[in-house]
Amino acid sequence: MSKRGSDFLYHWMSEHLPDDPIIDPVLMVIDMVVDAKRAAETQGIPGQEIDDEISTIYEFIMRDLR
Incomplete structure (x- = not known):
């Protein structure tokens, strides 16, 4: 994931x-x-940039829930 993508997600x-x-x-x-991806796209972060790391996003969220 790009730096701006990971910063946005964080x-x-x-x-x-x-x-x-x-x-x-x-x-x-x-x-x-889904909500994070939609919000990223409205801020100019392409969906593909998020899609490339979608499993990482799932893992990131699950890790934060523990």
């Missing part, structure tokens, strides 16, 4: 991780990845 995650108990972590991670 900041986006810090603002969007839920404070409430997580009932379905898999569904939540999928939703968060």
Whole structure:
């Protein structure tokens, strides 16, 4: 992932991780990845840049949930 992509994801995650108990972590991670990708695209970070590292995004989010 590019530096700007990882910087964006780090900041986006810090603002969007839920404070409430997580009932379905898999569904939540999928939703968060979709939302993060959409938000990145609106800030000029191409979807392909995020798609290239989508498994890394899943891992990044799951790691932060622990």
